[in-house]
Amino acid sequence: MDVILFLVFAIIAVLCAINVVVQTHPIASALSLIGVMGSLAVLYLLLGAEFIAAAQVIVYAGAVMVLFVFVIMLLNAGEEVHRGRSFVVQVLGAPLLIALLGLLVYFAQRLFPGAPMVRFGAFRGGTAVAVGRALFTQYLLPFEVTSVLILIAILGAIVLARKELD
């Protein structure tokens, strides 16, 4: 059952990801991206990380993508215009992509040779309690540094977007 669900949602995620690139309209691309986020959330859920799954949907599929869609609608971005692809891209694009993926797999294999296979349901640290405890004990410094970083980004955005009052 777990494996079937994993396959279904992994395939949906990959198809949606391809669709993000293939679609010519920005709204369609953005919605495919939501599909990717949603299926990723289901994959997290299958792995036993229910809090991360919920956060994924709330933050990425909910908040971030709503802003994307909002901006696309507001700017009324039209369809992408296709120009002819260059000869190099047409010939070398697919082989180079496959080579890159192959290299990634090879290095993953080299770096973690004896890594155990993932077993569904084996991981138990995904509850809100466990995540919270880890964040505020083991990963306190990275957590705080990240929040300060985000705060700086927000301030920067405000400073950049502020109109001069004159």
Added chain:
Amino acid sequence: MDFLLLSLIKAAVVAAVLLTTLAYLQWVERKVIAHIQVRLGPSRVGPHGLLQPLADVIKLITKEDLIPPHVNKFFYLAAPFLAITMSLLSISVIPFGSEVRVLGQTTWMQLTDLNIGVLFILAVSSMGVYGIALAGWASNNKYSLLGGLRSSAQMISYELPLSLAIASPLLLANTLSLRELVQKQGGFEFGFLPRWNIFQGPWPQIISFLIFVIAGFAETNRVPFDLPEAENELVAGFHTEYSSMKFAAFFMAEYANMITVTCLTTILFLGGWQPLFPASMGSNLVPPVIFVLAGLVALYHGLNPARRKDRFTLPVFAVVFFALAAVFLLPAAREAILPLFWFAAKTGFLLFVFIWIRGTLPRFRYDQLMAFTWKFLFPVAVLNLLVTGLLVALVP
């Protein structure tokens, strides 16, 4: 196999009850607003207009399903589907009552209990924005687009105070599961004050409650925050180009969202299915007394009819109310339906408040709406959460 069968039966029952409630909420709203405005409201179809929802459904189904030529067809068709799915989905984690025994089976009056129940509802409701935003965009109409944009901006803005207000009762209860949230609110302080979150210290939770309800009004696009469909500026907002069942889908989504928000308020702040005062002080007798009184009022007006047909319809209602009162006095049935009664009573009262406010308040201006949430509601919610967190940590 038992589990599967039981779940299917429960899902069917919940869906049937929910859809009937959706239809009749519409009737209740029209009646209440009519009486606020000193009118009679729907009264032609059936006694007191009680068959009006049925007539509306038949009208909506048989209407011509028009797809305007200038729309983006795929998204135009997907939007109402998305809106209604997301708004009906969140009912699946709402606990309506405590454990019941039916035909030898013990089960909870809840479809499923997730240990991230609150987050699930937040996630699903945040996905509901896409239905409205897409409807506005795909209609290819400036009024629809403005409605959709307004609605998505409004929902993002009000989701912040909403989530912050939810966090305070969660701090008190220390759980994310909706069932456990209600269980933690059982019992009474000093023998009479219920341990509902709204009455709980150390910091008065009535503030979180008010923030949550205000943000809930905005999330469901209800008056005074119904800017996305402001008739005088935007025709009908995001659903201008929709007709027939697709329009009905948006309508149902709005009412389903209303029911979700009121259920969530009941669970988070008003103790879910827990009674208002202890059974030793006679809280078990509240439903029969209410139904007997309602029956007596109906009987009185039936015997002194204002209109001719009241002479027949109102005594029938009186008999129905007396029968309900009798059911609540049966010991066997009481165990199961008393929690359900308290839950329905609280949710029903909140729904009435929603309708009451619609009949009372005017609509905000758009800049007022945005200024209100960003300059007032959000800071207050942050402060409220900080103080609650601090006091919960300090006071053991």
